[in-house]
Amino acid sequence: MKPKRITISAASQHVGETVSIPGWLYNLRKSGKIAFPLLRDGTGIMQCVAVKSALPEPVFDAIKDLTQESSVIFTGKIRADERAPGGYEMDVENVEVVQRVPEADPYPITPKEHGVDFLMDHRHLWLRSQRQHAILGVRHEVIRAVRDYFDSNGFTLVDTPIFTPAACEGTTTLFEVNYFEDEKAYLAQSGQLYNEATAAAFGKVYCFGPTFRAEKSKTRRHLTEFWMVEPEMAYAALEDVKQVAEEMIVFVVGRVLEKRRAELKLLERDVSKLEAIQAPFPRMSYDDAVKFLQSKGSEIQWGGDFGGADETLLSQEHDRPLMVDGYPSSVKAFYMQPNPERPEVAMCVDVLAPEGYGEVIGGGQRIHDYDLLLRRIGEHHLPKDAFEWYLDLRRFGTVPHGGFGMGIERCVAWLCGLEHVRETIAFPRMLYRLRP
RNA sequence: UCCUCAGUAGCUCAAUGGUAGAGCAUUCGGCUGUUAACCGAAGGGUUGUAGGUUCGAGUCCUACCUGAGGAGCCA
Structure with a gap:
């Protein structure tokens, strides 16, 4: 037998x-x-x-x-x-x-040390190593937990397109695709605008897929192709967005702790840091964050966006994610709802992961008023024609609504305690890395 | 795009301007409980590329290429 x-x-x-x-x-x-x-x-x-x-x-x-x-x-x-x-x-x-692998051409990755460049060139083989295997196991669990959270909380998965016309968010960071007749197309850097349409159809939706950024960023927290989950809710205000973000993170961290202990141990992750991730998360206004950073020696001025060092300073102060709200409207996207009492700040929130990991979530309440949105499109020099469909959402039954996006790779890097996001995806795409 | 650092054996790294070296990997030999096993031996090199300085350059100078870290940028 x-x-x-x-x-x-x-x-x-x-x-x-x-x-x-x-x-x-x-x-x-x-x-x-x-x-x-x-x-x-x-x-x-x-x-x-x-x-x-x-x-x-x-x-x-x-x-x-x-x-x-x-x-x-x-x-x-x-x-x-x-x-x-x-x-x-x-x-x-x-x-x-x-x-049998011939000894004349042996397996290149030995049990000894290797450099980053060599390992990245052999990424297709490096995936077999215990450490990489563990990281991708955690990534799988994060994705599954994210989907479980939304699926069991009344959200419908409605995925959004990868090819998009014109500029959705601004023109500087888009990948151009020459294929469609008489018109350039671009790879999506967010599904959000489409989410707003599907949210008006389903109430609560999310999309989950790859997004693309053509920035010349070369840091440990950037990829040119990364995966993002974006929920969007109709009849929701900024406070509802924060609530969901907090609940989702607690759920995901809990699930990884429950199912992936072995992987975290292999990665030598201090799990006590993850066990501390419980609601409620600390909250801070942008105003207070600027004051805090200035007291720590940062050169940030009110009105500017945080640099990497600023985010690190802020997130190191707490043992759980920090929610910063009320950024200046001028540094945020055109669709951000301004605070009615202080129009110069937006009703938005960034969630900064602890231990210096920085922004993992960005979101907020969207403009639901037709006239205001139209004005903002003009102020940002965006082509009105391209946004007619988006303006329709304000013509036909507009409601306060909002949502956020979470970068999967940054989340996995944080949970695994990694130095660099390049290890959190099987085949990372970066400024100078297209292969394998 | 800018700043800094690096590039030497398949890999990780040494080598004061004066003979190019070690560990791992590979091959051969030894070992019945090893934990990145260990012990002995062998093979393995156009020192990123192109110039220059020098009696002599892996080492100093210039340019370029490649990579890393950071800055700027960043839904």
């Missing part, structure tokens, strides 16, 4: 059984008459034990000559053992070598 195929993650349920596990050779330690191949299968890593005296000679020879990342199917009996890294190991009885 052919042994049952299992995954390494299921090994604990098969103690005492002879099973087969298909995977790749992660590493091999050997002495003369015993070998310890480490098998990786995507669900985990298992130490196997091959004893020369217990195996036919060709089988033992095949195992001791295996090269790193060769694809193999090991067959043997599962046994609990404290000496094994995962707690269980396999006494190998047979091996099927699917492909």
Whole structure:
């Protein structure tokens, strides 16, 4: 009878059984008459034990000559053992070598140290490493939690287009696409304007997908292609937006702590920092933030946007995300609702993650008044024609509404405690990095 | 676009202007409980590119290329 195929993650349920596990050779330690191949299968890593005296000679020879990342199917009996890294190991009885990596051209990523450039050039292989595997596991959990949160709170997923005409947010940072006849198209940098349309159809909506920024930004928190989740709610004010943002973050962090302890441990993440993420989040006005920053030596003046160092200073002050509201309208997008009592500030909020991670969420209340929106489009020198459909939303049953966008990569970088967002997506796209 | 730093073996890094080196990886040998295993040996180099200074350049100078960190920019 052919042994049952299992995954390494299921090994604990098969103690005492002879099973087969298909995977790749992660590493091999050997002495003369015993070998310890480490098998990786995507669900985990298992130490196997091959004893020369217990195996036919060709089988033992095949195992001791295996090269790193060769694809193999090991067959043997599962046994609990404290000496094994995962707690269980396999006494190998047979091996099927699917492909042996030739030693003339060995697997380039060794268990030793490598530089950033080398690893990024080998990103397609680097993904097999434990650390990268753990990060992408957390990313998957974040995405699933985000969707679960919105799905179970009355939001409908209505995805928005990637190709967009003209400028939605301003013209400086868009990727141009030459394809549509007589007209240039651009890659979306936000789904928000479309969300406002679908919110008037469904009440509460969200979109989730890739967005594109053509900025010449070269920092640890920027990608040219990144994923963003954007909820939008009709009949909602700034306070409702803050409420949802806070609830969603607490939910996502809780889910990652619940499901991805092993990954966080491998990443050596201080989970006590994440366990502190509970509602309510501290809130601060832009006015107070500027005063605070000035007291810390920042050169920021009222009216300016925060620099990276400013965000870091602010977010290091608290053990949970900080919500900053009331930025000057002049530094925010044209559709931001001004505060009726202080028209120079917008009814917007940025959520700054703690530990210096900075902005993970930006959002606010949108202008719902037709005349005001029309005036703002003019002030920002935007083409009115292109926004006729958007103005329609104010002609036909306009209501106060708002929402926010959360960058998935920044969120994952924060939860994993990473230096750079480039490790939070399988194939990062950056200013100087298009391959692999 | 600007500032700073770096580029030497497949990888990570040494080398006072004077013979180009180590660890890992690879190959060979040894080892029955290894944990980035260990021990011994071997092979492996147009020092990013192009010029220049010098008796002599990996090292100093100029330009360029590539990358990293940062700034600006940033829904």
